[in-house]
Amino acid sequence: MDAESFSSSISSSSKTQSRRPLQEHAIPRHQLPRQNSDRYIADRFIPVRSAMDFDMAHYFLTESKKEKENAAAASPSKEAYRKHLAETLMMNRTRILAFKSKPPAPVDGIFQESCSDNVSTHQLKSSKPRRYIPQSAERTLDAPEIVDDYYLNLLDWSSSNVLAIALGSTVYLWDASDGSTSELVTIDEENGPVTSVSWAPDGRHIAVGLNSSLVQLWDSTANRQLRTLKGGHQSRVGSLAWNNHILTTGGMDGLIINNDVRIRSHIVETYRGHQQEVCGLKWSSSGQQLASGGNDNLLYIWDRSIASSNSPTQSLHRFEDHMAAVKALAWCPFQSNLLASGGGAGDRCIKFWNTHTGACLNSVDTGSQVCSLLWSKSERELLSSHGFTQNQLTLWKYPSMVKVAELTGHTSRVLFMAQSPDGCTVASAAGDETLRFWNVFGTPEVAKPVAKSTNTGPFSNINLIR
Template identity: 70%
Template structure:
């Protein structure tokens, strides 16, 4: 043997390991768990003197068994290994620890750059401090044009003139659908607030003595209708009872131009012409946080649907900033300079995206990715400042109204995985289910 090895070395040739006369197992290539199982199973069968008869399987099940055994490495017969482990098996439909799962590529959604529909909106008031557009849970959009409220049924595409306010009461300065999608509240220039039933086309009641001047902001929280006026006051009205005023919030020194309840109904955000945002707890008459970083009036308010304590606010005029707040601590998390007056904000219900509408000087809509704040799209078409925005119940479509007297519809948020229609029966139970009628 030694002479043979010398002859190989003398000729400068490499000795092949396979031709050696000794077989030394390769420990790194052995599966000791499998070896232990194979040996103990054989000993048990030898001790008991019996072996289980294999079950007769159908051809399809037998093929499945063989494929599974091959993938999991269970069809081995040898215990000792003399070579390195073989290459991983080819791609299989069954899971194998040898295979590394490939990361999924992010889905890229196409964002339409043009509106899907345009409707005329004559006599639309070009007033930054008002709120004249709202889309109800029964898929009916309400828009106030001067003294008249119009309804557009998105299911049928029909438009109807709902009510015209008397000359000495109007114009209409704010509108808001109740959660049931059947009752709508109107704020008027003469300080009145009226409640109407859209199904019967009749006025339910009038709330008098709430404010001393026009009512430019409305927000529902179940059976509570919150109103904000030019007098700087915010009032909670329980529409189920005759003495409807239940809370009054004082803190703003200018007109209230934005009101939004959080998704939980426990916090209220208010924006005013005094450049201040207040965050109120429902049970407290004093603001929890006073946010003073904006330099112009704050009308645009939007609570995040996927993070309950995240509030987005937009400054008008020369401010042009969108700010993001933690309403538990009052801290400003981020700020985005848009370079244009911010009139309205809407979060997507399906993705982590925020839509903003702008006035001077851009007069467009902008879609932002959160939290990177990368601009995803600019939606153009309006020729005047885009003062009002509202979102369809399914979260797909956004309607915008501008001083150019046009109402445009944008399919900016795409289609959700499962677009659910509003539950008419469930909606009918709030906010008026506990009482026979509004007094």
């Protein structure tokens, strides 16, 4: 067994006993954050210049030096003046550096208003307040029986604000708008467990990849299975990616298959290049380029125009720079040809690629296994999740790659991440059987709720094939 697919030595039965899926996680008392008390209020002191005694400070600093230099030459009158000054200072002595608990309240008046009027509009716009990033999870839910396997993809968040997570052989749906939980499907032992889940762009239909090489398509609103895609892979399907009505599947057999879910003969293209399991798949925002990562340490860029005009085995780029499995992939939202990729435990690097030229723009050693990557939708920032030793989420500023924050709390590697539709909240699932929600990318803007669409769109012609 390789480094990416090791399992916890603690048996699943001991960890999942009497725990219900997607319920609030009970935190042990000794792990609760320490409450602030009154005696910690004044832990920061700010010096106030108006309360400082500079005369006394100057006297004490220069007294001993002057005594040595001028002891012999000092006149009786100067000596008397010196003693008198010292007595006066000692009688009115205050601390050299004085502190106050808080600054005085501002005085409202004409002068203050006139000062405010002189501040230019440009200055007001440029003084952007620094974003507060909470260091602890906003919410923690139990996720018993989640498969601790680096190569799988068991978490996804839909455009309709519903989170899907596969726990063992069951797919659960958690509605983020009201916190309700429902069970979509439980797979039988012959085909299970679930190895991947992925929401379609419409936020209603979801693909479920299975250990048996099958892929099921479900209507989450009607809680109904629409069809089963089969005949493409010979082993488990661990990665899925949607491109409008095209569902791309990646298998342990190394194959990448494009399936048109609208037609009966659903296999329309097959990409051959990976020699081992395909564990990462991501389509670019334009739908023209597909990035694939595998356990063979390879990263491919496939272009639909090249594949359709020539051979589907012809890739646009083949990168061999990573030294471990490439699972974490993320296309940049503000630069269409920029791709970020992350390597496993033997690599630990995040690399950035220009997919037009094939150039590696940068490589950053994170110090630990890179499990998943997410770009911010509003800031030039990248979030990565990691394994040993800290099992943390790290927020990076792009392109400087300066660490903005490190979020800790998981006690096992953070295998999966998913981003909310508004782009502000990130859900992370780890081998510690918890699902945590982090307010990483800011506060969402208040918007009118969008009614869930009942129109099937490109899925109206899905054949009900079992």
